[in-house]
Amino acid sequence: MxxxxxxxxxxxxxxxxxxxxxxxxxxxxxxxxxxxxxxxxxxxxxxxxxxxxxxxxxxxxxxxxxxxxxxxxxxxxxxxxxxxxxxxxxxxxxxxxxxxxxxxxxxxxxxxxxxxxxxxxxxxxxxxxxxxxxxxxxxxxxxxxxxxxxxxxxxxxxxxxxxxxxxxxxxxxxxxxxxxxxxxxxxxxxxxxxxxxxxxxxxxxxxxxxxxxxxxxxxxGLLDRQEYTKRRAEQGVQNSEFVRYPISKLSFNDQGTDQNLMIIMVDSLRSDMLTSTVMPNLTAFAQNNLNFTNNYSSSNSDATGVFGLLYGLPSGYINSIRAEKKSPVLLNTLQERDYNFGLFSGENFDLPIYREAIFANTKLAVTDSRHARDIESDSHAIKDWDHWLSKQKSNKPWFSFLELTSVQQFKEGEHYKPRFTPSLGSNAINEKGVDSTLLLKNSYRNAAYHIDEILGRVFAQLEAKGDMANTIVVIASNHGTEFNETGNNTWGAGSNYSQYQIKVPLIIHWPDHSAQEVTRLTSNLDLVPTLMESLLNVASANTNYSSGVSLFDNNKNRRWLLAGDDSDIAVVENKQTTVVDKYGNYNVYDKNYQLEDEGKPKLSTLMQVMNELKRFYEPRHNQDNDK
Structure with a gap:
């Protein structure tokens, strides 16, 4: 042929x-x-x-x-x-x-x-x-x-x-x-x-x-997009993988120090607001306590940022934790030690993660219900916190979580007057030729200044009651806020992993610890192991319940930190940030978050990161048996 x-x-x-x-x-x-x-x-x-x-x-x-x-x-x-x-x-x-x-x-x-x-x-x-x-x-x-x-x-x-x-x-x-x-x-x-x-x-x-x-x-007319989006979010929780959290039962050396613990989470506060002009009370507080100036959130959005702070786990685990309604080991241990809980929020803990997981096993002492829904504010939350604190007795330890949300909203005129002008709350908003970015930034600074006044009241109340000498006070944030500083038309949060969106303050008052400015890389993921080891005296290794390390472990001078959400991974280093999507495609950005065309990540680091994102999941055969 x-x-x-x-x-x-x-x-x-x-x-x-x-x-x-x-x-x-x-x-x-x-x-x-x-x-x-x-x-x-x-x-x-x-x-x-x-x-x-x-x-x-x-x-x-x-x-x-x-x-x-x-x-x-x-x-x-x-x-x-x-x-x-x-x-x-x-x-x-x-x-x-x-x-x-x-x-x-x-x-x-x-x-x-x-x-x-x-x-x-x-x-x-x-x-x-x-x-x-x-x-x-x-x-x-x-x-x-x-x-x-x-x-x-x-x-x-x-x-x-x-x-x-x-x-x-x-x-x-x-x-x-x-x-x-x-x-x-x-x-x-x-x-x-x-x-x-x-x-x-x-x-x-x-x-x-x-x-x-x-x-x-x-x-x-065959699909309702809003209803579809809601159902998709719910399904992401319902069909998540099973987690082992903690990986094995925790053991403790003793009952811990019995010190009080207060965590103040300022929503959307970026680290460069910590100046004597914008936040004088917090700046002075930071100078007299432990100030972690190179600290990053575990994510760039509300829920995942709070999740990383209170669980010490990367954001990829959030749906699994929500599905199984697992509360943080930190809060579980505090409850087992019979701490009195006082939980307050300027938004009445509207994020689903609070009620579905973080405080799922806790009776919420939320902002007083007499405040109408349309006037919820940090001012009302702090009044209720004042009232709650006055009832606490010195012979029993307490835990307080206070969420302040004015910085996220940065609306003026209702609860506080603008200090920095021109801003959205001033007459300049109607004038021609006014830079809209300047208006937004000044409104943001005004909200931060308002929060600073509230923080000043908190510090003064703790001092007046004599609790400061026996109370660990943590001021942190879930993420930052960008005003297009990277030049990529990115505003607010959740749009990139630049320092403007994930570099956040972390200030800790720890009795008997001298003031110190810590400049090494730290993460919000480190807060849980720090409290578990130094407040609650856990004997189990921190790898058993967290992806962070103790902030007091000076030997952990890390080269990189882990951030991201449930679809992206961000590896933050001093001079670059690598973002990997769920398909394995990656981009490398310099310290100013400008794309490096020839940038290459350290591959062994990425393998460590990917392993950390799978470490707390149940082995596949165990999941199949459970199903």
């Missing part, structure tokens, strides 16, 4: 027919390798989920391999005149493809990521990590793959006439087409209805981008 003097048209036709059948057998090989993704992923519990898995398994790998044929091998059939050379080219292409697929399955089973720039860098780095320790041995099977492809190519060429006569090519193509289209239609329905047995499979296979149609459905 080959040597019979066929015309160019006949040769091309034979090579195209060969290419179709050669691709078919490579689809089967890819599907067999693809079972490694299935065995490593959660098995869908419903019939529809299992049907989607079957359809996507067949349709996706069929589309993937056939796409490579159409893009590479099919055009080459017209350009390479020799059938032997053309078949060798096809064998080489398919060998590279199956080898890449094998590497991808290894990466997926090792770090739950598909091949990406980050994973490639990890594979090719000289660092000794879990991922690149054994991957070179995978290339031992490359000659085997090559021989398989060579044999498959030769067999298909020899049997081409017989295979062509069977006329089964059309039905086979129809099966793959139906599976591909059917899987995407099922996913469109599942995505709109948040049907998790299907949507949880979104990223199981490489280059998997299932179709969605939310915009189309919303346009035609």
């Amino acid at each position: 080959v040597a019979s003097g066929n015309t160019y048209k006949e040769k091309v036709s034979q090579l195209i027919s060969w290419g179709h059948w050669f691709s078919f057998f490579n689809i089967i090989a890819a599907m067999l390798l693809g079972t490694r993704y299935i065995t490593h992923s959660d098995w869908p519990a419903t019939l529809i989920g299992q049907l989607y898995l079957l359809l996507s398994w067949v349709g996706h790998f069929g589309f993937l391999v056939f796409g490579i044929y159409i893009l590479i091998i099919f055009p080459a059939s017209f350009l390479i005149p020799s059938q032997r050379l053309m078949r060798l080219f096809g064998v080489l292409v398919s060998t590279v493809g199956l080898t890449a697929l094998l590497l991808d399955t290894y990466a997926y089973q090792t770090v739950d990521l598909h091949l990406s720039p980050l994973v490639w860098d990890l594979l090719l780095s000289g660092d000794k990590t879990e991922l690149n320790a054994n991957w070179q041995y995978l290339f031992v099977v490359v000659p085997v793959i090559f021989l398989f492809e060579l044999m498959c190519s030769e067999w298909v060429w020899r049997k081409l006439r017989k295979l062509t006569r069977k006329h089964v090519g059309g039905p086979i193509a129809l099966v793959f087409g139906v599976c591909f289209l059917g899987s995407h239609l099922i996913y469109i329905w599942a995505d709109a209805n948040l049907y998790r047995p299907v949507t949880m499979q979104r990223s199981n296979f490489p280059f998997s981008y299932p179709m969605t149609a939310k915009t189309f459905m919303e346009k035609h």
Whole structure:
């Protein structure tokens, strides 16, 4: 057949027919390798989920391999005149493809990521990590793959006439087409209805981008976007992984120091507000106590920032903690030690994380209910705190948590007068030529000054009652606020991991500790282990219940800190910040949060970070048994 003097048209036709059948057998090989993704992923519990898995398994790998044929091998059939050379080219292409697929399955089973720039860098780095320790041995099977492809190519060429006569090519193509289209239609329905047995499979296979149609459905009245967003947030909690928190039961040396503890969380306060002009009371307080001037929040948003502060855990665990309603080990221990609790908030603890997890096992002594909802404020919260403190007896320790929210709102005119002008509360807002950014910043400073006056009252009350000598006072913040200082049109919080959004004050009054300014890298994650070790005298290692370290451990001069949310990871260092998304793509920013085009993260550090983000989860087989 080959040597019979066929015309160019006949040769091309034979090579195209060969290419179709050669691709078919490579689809089967890819599907067999693809079972490694299935065995490593959660098995869908419903019939529809299992049907989607079957359809996507067949349709996706069929589309993937056939796409490579159409893009590479099919055009080459017209350009390479020799059938032997053309078949060798096809064998080489398919060998590279199956080898890449094998590497991808290894990466997926090792770090739950598909091949990406980050994973490639990890594979090719000289660092000794879990991922690149054994991957070179995978290339031992490359000659085997090559021989398989060579044999498959030769067999298909020899049997081409017989295979062509069977006329089964059309039905086979129809099966793959139906599976591909059917899987995407099922996913469109599942995505709109948040049907998790299907949507949880979104990223199981490489280059998997299932179709969605939310915009189309919303346009035609088939989807309520607000209700959909609410249900999606709830589902993220309901279907989170199980956590071991703490990893094992805690042990203690003794009952602790019995000192009182007060944590004041100032919402949205960034670290550069700590000046004698904006916050004179807090600045003076910081100068006379422990002032951690290079401190970062664990996140850049409200709920995740509070979560990191009170749990000492990275933000990625927040949904699991909410689902299991696990309160912080710090608060649990304080309750076991019979501390009196007083919990107060300028917003009545509106964040769901408070009631669903942090204070789930605590009777909330929230801001007095006589204050109407529309006039909730820090001023009312501090009045109720004053009243509560006056009832505390000296022979029993107490714990107080005070959330102040004026800085987040920075509204003027209702509860305090502006000190810095022009601002949103002054007449300048209606004047032309006034810089709107200056108005916002001054309003923010005014709110910070108002908070500072409240803090002055707190300090004075503690001194007047004689509690300051036996009370640990912590002033912290859940995140900062940006006014587009990075030049990337980013405002407020939750939009990046620059110092303006995550660098926050941390000031601690600890009786018998001398005043000190601490300039080394510290994190809000460090507060819990500090209190557990030095107030409550825990004997268990801090790795058992936290990702932080004690602030009093001067040997822990860390090179990096962990921040982020439930989808992004941020690794903060003195001179750069690396942000990695859930697909393994990363960007490196300099200390001014400007993108470094050639920036490279330290890969061994990223592996440590990724391990920390999985350390508190239950092993997969334990989760399956619980389900």
